[in-house]
Amino acid sequence: MNVVKVAVDAPLLDPLTYLQNSDFTVSRGDVVNVTLGNRNVKGFVLSAFTTTQEEINKEFGKEVKLKPVASINEEWIKLKDPYLTWLEWVAEYYIHPIGQVMNLAFPPLAKQTKTRASKRPPVIPNLAPKPKPELTPEQKKCVESISLNSGFKTHLIHGVTGSGKTEIYLRLFEQCLEKKQKGMFLLPEISLTPQLVNRFVERFGDQVAVLHSQLTDRERTNQWWEIIQGEKNILIGARSALFCPVDNIGLIVVDEEHETSFKQDEKLKYNGRDCAIMLAKHNNCAVILGSATPSLESWKNASENKYQLHSLVSRVADRPLPEVTITDMRLEKENSERKSIIPFWLSTELFNRMTVSLANNEQVALLLNRRGMAQVVFCPSCGYTADCPNCDISLTLHARHHLVCHYCDYHQNFEVKCPDCSEGELTPLGLGTERVEEDLKTLFPDKRIARADRDEITNRVEMEELINNMEQGEIDILIGTQMIAKGLDFPKLKLVGLLLADVGFNLPDFRSSEKSFQLITQMAGRAGRHVTGDESPGSVVIQAYNTEHESLQFAQKHDYVGFAEHELLNRSPLKYPPFQKMLSFRVTSMSQEKSQTTAKYILARAQALKEKYPQFYSQIEVLGPAASPLSRLKNQYRYHLILKGTKAVELNQLARQIISDEKWIPAQVKVLVDVDPMSLL
Structure with missing residues (x-):
């Protein structure tokens, strides 16, 4: 009997056995249609071999009648090794149905033969090439010490914010294309901005394809075919771009490798960074991880020489790192200089610096990792709080008139009178980006203020518009959640303020200090990225109640290495990752x-x-x-x-x-x- 093992697109951990069809023969990597129960499903051939009915019965422990493969699915390309073996590794390691993993290798829609006019802006702009900047000695040393000819190796580029990591990636992708190989560049969804894509297009023109969740299904399908058919040679994308079966890969780069958004929480719970390393291993090529604040897993691997470490300790053109001030909000009530117009969440220090920066026509950015007006509404008379009926969590007040659950999206109208005691009035407590925006409009009525959070920015076009407005200097103050902390580069931004910087310290998660330090450092790195020799450096004001916390102390000194060593000492006795x-x-x-x-x-x-x-x-x-x-x-x-x-x-x-x-x-x-x-x- 000629049989095949087929990974079916169904929630089954292991492949199923089918007979070869007498009219045609299939082999490893073919996409096929097979019968499962009484329905037709897509399947992926993993192996073909010869056996006997006795062996089959023995395997199943009973008499079994195998069904033949129904047909070959002509629409899709055949999956080849080493990509196919990598997909098998992903399914095995993350304990996920193998057919469902294989199915991720294909785009959402069928191939389109006719093109329809689209009203959306193009995925990839047409830009004129720009001259290459001169490399700094640190950048030059880094590029020279990474070889694309010596097979699989993991490199960690630890470079302070603004040290020019992107230029290093661009130079290495140039080498990759010269070798007639393809490259893959992964970064967190929120960093997938036009700014970054534009830098690649200015260097590589029409060689660039892009894949991420903000594209329509049709755009994603078209981009997939362009890279598969060899029309494009560099794929830029979020974590899911890994599943595009690019052949002949010569280089994989994972930027902002510490970002938790590389980990998928739904269905296949894979880590994009770890899967990228394994994809490079299967393709026997170099993989580069880059970050100003590497994950402790990567840092430990580099310190044990499992990864090759490259350090960039200076910003490009010797621009100074921003000066960081920590303000203790516990002392604000007693501050004799405090003006009555200043809202409760703003320190005198940050208010004064904002006033000076805005007078100098410089931009200000404020980070608050909380949406809405207030985190809790409660009744001072009876102690009632408005909680979500579906989740163990308080409802957040939005726009002063409706309450929202950020987990299940439950909504209800905000009534001032307490529904529990009918006497007290519900009082908002806490702070969110919406409240900050409202207060700033009162405080600086003549300034242009913008807010960037998931309520305000819901798609790619809105994000592109916001970035464009910041670059053109049409925004004076930008308030946002963590979506503004990553990878953005605004020439006129000199002052950054972090509100409630200690909000993440006390989460019941062993990584809370690490995540807080990374967010604070990344946000601080947005300030003063373009100051020249005679200008004062950018400045950062961190407002907190727990000012002694080590995440803040190390962030103030721009001391990642000190923080990493301190945090590893804390984790070691508890055997938390990266120790186990x-x-x-x-x-x-x-x-x-x-x-x-x-x-x-x-x-x-x-x-x-x-x-x-x-x-x-x-x-x-x-x-x-x-x-x-x-x-x-x-x-x-x-x-x-x-x-x-x-x-x-x-x-x-x-x-x-x-x-x-x-x-x-x-x-x-x-x-x-x-x-x-x-x-x-």
Whole structure:
């Protein structure tokens, strides 16, 4: 019997066995149509081999009649190695249905033969080439020490903000194209701005393709075909661009490699940075990770010489790093210089500096990682707070007249009278970007103020418009959430303020200090990126209540290395990543009892397997189960367990054995496995 193993596009961890069709023969990498139950589904051929009916019956433990492959799916290209082996690795490592992983390699729509007129702006602009800037000695040394000819190697470029990492990438992509190879450039979704794409187009013209979620399905499909058919040679994209089956790759770059948005939280919970490293390994090419604030995982690998470290300690043209001031908001009430017009959230220091900067026609940017008007509304008379009926979380006040849940999007109108005691009046507490914008309009009525958060900026066109307005100097004050902290470069921006900078310190997550330090440093790096020798440097004012926190102290001194060493010392005794690997199970159900019982059953299965196979699992630690910090979201009760161990293979094997026979999972309960979780909330 001639048979094939087919990864079907269905929630099955392992491939299925089908007969070769007598009318045609399929082989590894072919996209086919097969019958699954009583429906037709897409499948991907992993192997073809010869066997006997007896062997098949033995494998299944019963008499089995195999179905033949129905047809070859002519529309799609055949998947080739080494790309196909990489897809198999992704499915194996992240414990995800292999056919669903394979399906990510294809665009959302069928290929279009006729082109229709589009009213949207073009994905990639047509720009005239610009002259190349002179490399600094540091940049030159970095480019020369990275070889694209010596096979697979991981390089970490640790460069302060404004040190010219992008120019290094451009020079290396030039070398890659000279070798007649293709390149892939990945960066976080929020950094995928026209500014960045334009720099590549100015250098490489029509060689550039772009893939990210803000494109329409048709745009994504067209860009996919252009790179697959060899019309374009450099693919720029967010994490999902990894799944475009580009052949002949000579270089992969992951910029802002520390960003948590490289990790996908839904369905296939993969980390784009880690998958990019493995894709480079399968293609035997160089991979470059770049960041001003590398993840501690990457930093530890570099300090142990697993990655080659390249340091850029100076900004381009020896521009000075901004001066950072920390303001203690606890002392503001007693500040005798404080004017009555200054709103409660603004320090005298930042107000005075804003006044001076604006008088000098310089731009100001304020970061507050919270949307809306206020985080909580409560009744001082009875203590009632407005909470979401679907989630264990307070509703956020927006526009002074409606309350919103940022997790499930529940809305209700804001009534001033307390619905609980009918006597007190609901009072807004806390702060959000909307409130800051409103107060600034009162404080600086003649200034042009813009807000950048997910309420205000909902698509690519709005983001492009905002960046253009900042570049043209048509905005005086920009307020935003973390979307303004990453990768943006505004020549007139001299002053940056961070409001409630300590808001992330106390989250129940072992990475909270690291994430806070990264956000503060990245945002501070937006200030004074274009000051010349005779100008004063940019300045940063960090407002906080917990001013002694090490994230702030190290950020003030621009001391990433000091922070990394301090944080690694804290994590080492607890064996948190990067010292050990971690894997989490999240159990969700609309029934709290079912969710809790299932989580306890997972613990029992884990302990039983540890006892049965001590030679493999004795070193693995099982933590939990416990209710997740956000214990109810979208009416789902959430419990989690964590496995910790030194070897990823053993954690993976134990997790697979725990969920192997899914019949034990009750109806209406979901068990999700997250390998290398980025957040434990």
